[in-house]
Amino acid sequence: MQRDTVTDPQSNNYKWFVLAILTVVYAFNFIDRQILVILQEPIKAELGLSDTQLGLLTGFSFAVVYVTAGIPIAWLADRSNRRNIVAVSLGIWSVMTALSGMVQNYTQLLLARLGVGLGEAGGSPPSHSMLSDYFPEEQRGTALSIYTTGIYLGIFFGYFAGGWIADNYGWRNAFFIVGIPGVVLAFLLLLLVREPPRTVLPNAVENEKASFKETIVFLLQRPAFWWIALGCSTASFVGYGNGNFFPSLLIRNYGLTVTEVGIFMGVISGSTGMLGTFLGGYLADRWGKRDKRWYVRIALWGLMLSLPLSYYTLLASEPLYVVLAYTPAHILNTLYLGPCIAICHTLVAPNMRASASAVLLFVINMIGLGLGPLVVGALSDAYIPLFGEENLRYAMLTALTMGTSGVFFFWMAHRTLLGDISKTEAALTGMTAKS
Template sequence: MSQIPQIPVSKGYRRYVLILLTFVYALNFIDRQILVILQESIKTDMDLSDSQLGLLTGFAFAIFYVSVGIPIARWADIGNRRNIVALAVAVWSGMTALSGLTQNYAQLLLARIGVGVGEAGGSPPAHSIISDYYPPEERGRALSFYSTGVYLGILLGFLVGGWVNQEYGWRMAFFVVGLPGIAIALLVRFTIQEPLRGQADGLEQQQPSTFKETLATLWRLRSFRFFSIAAGLTAFTSYGVGNFLPSFLIRSHEFTPMQVGVSLSLIVGIGGAIGTYLGGYLADKLGTHDKRWYLWISAIMCLLGVPLSLIACFADNIVVVLAMFFFSTLFGACYLGPTIAITHGLVSPGMRAMASALLFFILNLVGLGLGPLFVGVVSDALSPTLGSESLRYAIAITACVGVLASICFTISAQRLLADSSKGRLPEDNQPSLKPA
């Protein structure tokens, strides 16, 4: 293959692309998580159980999100990634606004499935674009900065959703957060330049890999197997605990919807954003000479978050409760950027969107799909004996899964160096994952 000409890109434009894609990701999570802050109002209005809420906020969304994500990622590896992101934003934003018109549980469930289908086209192509704008030594921080969109979205979703819900009702909240996405979709389409695949790595033009080739490559990597499971277990605790935090604060600490919105926007939004960027920053710094730090950082932070979550569940002082949830969220968010970065480091540029989709398939199916559903089912099962306190114990049980996630990250780190020569296609000029 001949060397391709590089598209000249200024640092300022790279930052613009990263910031815009991060805002798109924030919008993704505003539209995804707005239901969480509204769920108590919806539960009362539609007479739902915790199991139905868990299905609505988790599994029903996740199963379509991860399933549709695979073919869209294949499309992103062979097509124009910018256009895919723009189309995805328009679809999920429209379906979010449509959620405000639903009249029963079945209609709302279908609308949320539509949001999941749209959001499946967001992250894999965005990950691939960012990895073609930022070289390997900056990629962990860039992808972590992008991943802060998760918590920026949660911050805005909780803050705006809590206020609009209290003042105008839950239906209006869906309209307020959904409709602006159409304008953002146009901004992506007409201001982001599609980068050449592999340009940030100084590689020759890469032919897109097939789904079978990408799957076979990742399956050979025992480190990927373990850190993808670890990421799924971490997300299991994050989504399981996070999606029921509003209900927990309302039921166990008598918060109003507005108090929940303000408190969780600061705790989850700011704490999660700091943790997400901190994880990438530490991984890039410590991983300069040994890439296993990308996984060790994740293991350490996951383990630290477990006791903090347990204290938050059982403390009586609300200041202690909120402080412990802040730091457990911070530590629990550190894994995301390093995990994506190490995935992209193990595969060729032509596999990156699909590799992200497969990673997110596991992460979201285990985490988003099963986490909230598990909490809801356990809460309903404990309700006959514990009453309104059943949710407290369901959240505490879920938080303990972080120990298992930490173990899986540690096992993965032990296998990373052996796998670094297996994943990429043979290229003499590709950077090694081995320590210097």
Template sequence: MPAATRPEIDATLALRRRGLTLALLTITYFFSYMDRQILAILLELIKADLKLDDTQLGLLSGLAFALFYAVLGIPVARLADRTSRRDIIAVSLAIWSAMTAACGLAQNFVQLLLARIGVGIGEAGSSPPSHSIIADLYPPEKRAGAMAIYSLGVVLGAGVGTFIGGTVAHAYGWRAAMLAIGLPGVALAIIVRMFVVEPKRGLSDVQRVEDQQPVPSLGQGFASLWRNAAAVHLVMGVTITSLVGYATTGWGPSYMQRSLGLSLLDVSLYVAPIGTLLGAASAVFGGRLADRLAARHGIHVQSWVVMGMKALAVPLVVAFILVDDPLLAIACYWASLLFANSYLGPSFALIQGLAPLRLRALWAAITLLVINLLGLGLGPMLVGIVSDALRPSMGADSLRYALLAVYALTPLALFHYWRAGVLLKRAG
């Protein structure tokens, strides 16, 4: 698209308003994750109302959403590399918010499945263009911190969604909770369209991208990422981490209710708010620590920061899953969140820093394609399948051991982050 027809604004104004833009993109991501994860706190109510098994719940929580979300992210990213990223985000926000509300109208599994697919279709247009805008507004030395702020949408969305969804569902039912979570996003879409800036591509990089340069093809985009070994290891690390994280987040509230004896309100009013604050602190601290250590020792350290923080969380998560005492289990869960949510900002900042300027949205979409097909798509569904398979022998504890089985993949993620750091150090 010719530069004259792009809705880009003056560089000075774009940089002056980058804080507002980052805030609005973070709020949009917050709504995205809230709408995506609202199902977690409602699973037990939906299971009883629609007479579903754990495999069906896992499909609703994971693959039904992830397949369309991930696959459609690629063409959306190609569009974002050519035209207004701001407009794509606003339209997508309106779509997924409306479809979340539509989930509350579903009368059976198929209808709820179709509505969840609609949420996935809408959310496909959010993260790739957002990553691209943030990378253009913040230079490499500040990018991990900015991405960490953006990643707060994950932590806050899951926590606030659990709080609002659980309390509304307790009083009015799970359908009302879906409506309460979904409808406000339509109004937010208008605000995003009005106030998010569309910066010049490559604005904050020493090298500037020229408008007349052709956008590389889709195949060139995939090939360029595949040729970068550090990027491949980063994608694998964040994918396995996300698989484990989506499995734990998606089934955590159900596990707390089934195996620890907590009520819906206990999870919503007490566990979720504290967990949200701790997870948010982890995300911000992880990004800032990665930026500070990278400035002192080199950009490769960011990958090792993620590895170290995730390693510290391992024994705490295992204790949360295996301990029978509810208070001790929840304490371990809260403590794990101080470390577990530190990976998103540095991971995506490193990938965006390695990406060619005209391929940032596409590299983000490729990363999200892998993350969501394997992570979000398989994580919750694997837990559901294993839980159903173990139920005849394990009874009510089948979910506990299904979560533990999936969490056992974590050491693979640690290896990939270590290897990415090694390769980045050699290159840098």
């Protein structure tokens, strides 16, 4: 008999309930990660920071801990209870976000952000692995894209609420208010979500685990994975680099308040990001039934079509023109991630998915999150003698130009994808035969 209670693990709808919970967790991941971006102008004024220091806080220092801790956590996730790892990680990053409101100097804020990065490292790889076990391959792109919309839910609430709280109650209270609810959510996750059985090959030994070395060797034989990782990294380089300084550009060069920027970034960036991310996964699953290369084509065409709109966004003279160009550009810029994560899971064995996600996120976040904001911040400081008050605008234009290399990387992934999928299918057939 079919069960109707969505929270019943035996219900056909339970996997969608789990997806909803994990998407909310991912939203909190980005609320706590991006809250600093909307608060960085008042923080810069109070603590006397440079743009380079802001780039270190929002990018490199966070990313180093985030990606370094992500690898061993993913290795653990391939061997233990993934639900528990996500819950503990959520609790850690939420507490560290709240503590950020108590800092008195740059060093203390840096240490708090390192703590947030450590906690958030345990969020995505175990969640990716769980969702790949809950959903069949033909629904995986849609599921992972819905999960990825958590980024933009987080951006929406982080920017919208963070800007308003900062203008009305100060930036310190903003950290407290967004950090504490995550601790409550961690307990709800433990109560409501069940660890799914892991996908196994027919006749395979269920308890067999792949070592991290085996996963790396497996991935090294599949160049499409690395081209996808580089394509996502360059898109992320621009997304994080320019995205983290876009609120500052609107405040400095267009005269908007923190609340106004929070509304703009929250509503426009959040809604277009969710639409683009969901649309990317939906179209990839729909068109990918005929040809798996659509999982990469969507990323390639999205990036190519977004470039002229992105340039105009940074060069527009009035806020209205910024909005008109930014809206379609951001939809196109956010098509890539869900399909790329999904197809990377197709390139590996089921017992390698969390580790493969960690490797993918390591490359994306080290290049994108680690270098993007740092490069933009450093260029902004360096461009002051050349461009004066327009320094940040030209730093962001430089980063956008550097990011055009993603077109080449996605094109190379498109060329090599089908051959690498065939290699994986043959390898999985061999594993089944040996068992």
